[in-house]
C-alpha cells in the first residue's frame with residue numbers, strides 16, 4: 001500500500017504540491033491524473049525519495065522509500081524513461097539492475113521477452129532507442145525485481161496503440177494478483193480504461209478522488225463533444241441556439257444532445273468534424289475541476305459579447 005499524507009513541496013515561494021493525501025491500495029490500479037504541471041511527477045518523486053519532502057509523509061508498505069532495504073525487490077519505479085544511461089545497451093541496463101538486486105541473469109531475458117524487446121534491440125545503445133523502446137525498457141526495469149508495488153509516471157508515453165493495450169493488460173493482471181499500482185497520466189481516457197481508483201490533481205492540490213464508478217456517478221449528466229472546422233463560428237452557433245458549452249480540447253463540450261448541436265451548426269453553415277455523445281461525465285468532471293489549470297482553457301478566447309462563452 002502507498003500512503004501519502006499531507007504531502008507538500010515548495011520551490012522557493014511556489015507550492016508545486018500542496019497538502020496532498022491519498023492511499024493506493026493493493027489489488028487496485030490507482031490513476032493519478034492532472035493537467036501538465038499539476039504536480040504528479042513531483043509527488044511521485046517525493047514518494048520514491050528522489051525529491052525532498054517539504055512537509056507531510058509518504059510511505060510504501062508502512063516504510064519511507066529510502067528506508068526500504070533492496071527497494072527494487074518491493075517497488076518498481078518508472079519515472080523518466082529518457083533518464084536511463086544512454087551509453088549502455090538495454091541489456092546492460094537491466095543486467096546492472098539485476099546484479100544490484102542480486103537477481104539471476106535469466107531474469108533479464110525474461111523481462112526483455114515480456115516487454116517485447118528483441119535480441120538485436122537489447123544490444124543497441126539506449127541513446128539509439130525510440131521513446132517507445134525506452135518506455136518498454138523502463139517497464140522491464142521496474143518489473144525486474146518482481147515487486148508488489150508499481151509507481152509509473154506516464155508509462156504510455158511513446159507506446160504505439162498495441163503497446164498501450166499490452167500495458168493496460170499487464171497492469172490489470174498485476175493488480176488482480178494483489179499488486180499495488182500508482183499510474184500517472186495527463187490523459188483521462190488512458191487512465192479511465194485501466195484504473196479502479198482515481199486521484200485528480202490540479203495546481204498541486206487534490207480536486208477529487210475515489211472509486212472510479214463513484215466518481216462517474218458524482219459526475220452524472222449527459223451531453224456531447226463537438227469540434228468544427230471553424231471554432232469561432234461554432235461557438236457563435238452554439239451561443240445563438242442558447243446551448244451552454246465549454247472549451248474541451250479542440251472543440252467544445254455542450255450540455256445538449258448531439259441532434260440539437262447538429263441543428264445549431266447546420267443553421268449557421270458550420271462544418272462539423274466531430275460530434276459524439278459524452279463518453280462519460282468523468283471527462284467533464286476532470287475538465288471542470290481542473291479548469292483553472294487547463295492551459296488550453298485559459299488560452300481560448302471568449303466569444304465576443306458572450307457571458308456564458310467559455311465557462312469554468
Ligand SMILES: Nc1ncnc2c1ncn2[C@@H]1O[C@H](COP(=O)(O)OP(=O)(O)OP(=O)(O)O)[C@@H](O)[C@H]1O
Pocket residue numbers: 011016034035036037038039040041042043185186
Ligand atoms: N526542480 C524544480 N524547481 C522549480 N519548479 C519545479 C521543479 N520541479 C517541478 N517544478 C514545478 O512544479 C510544478 C509541478 O511539476 P510536475 O512535473 O510535478 O507536474 P506534472 O503534473 O508531472 O506535469 P506533466 O503532466 O506535464 O508531466 C510545475 O509548475 C513545475 O514547473
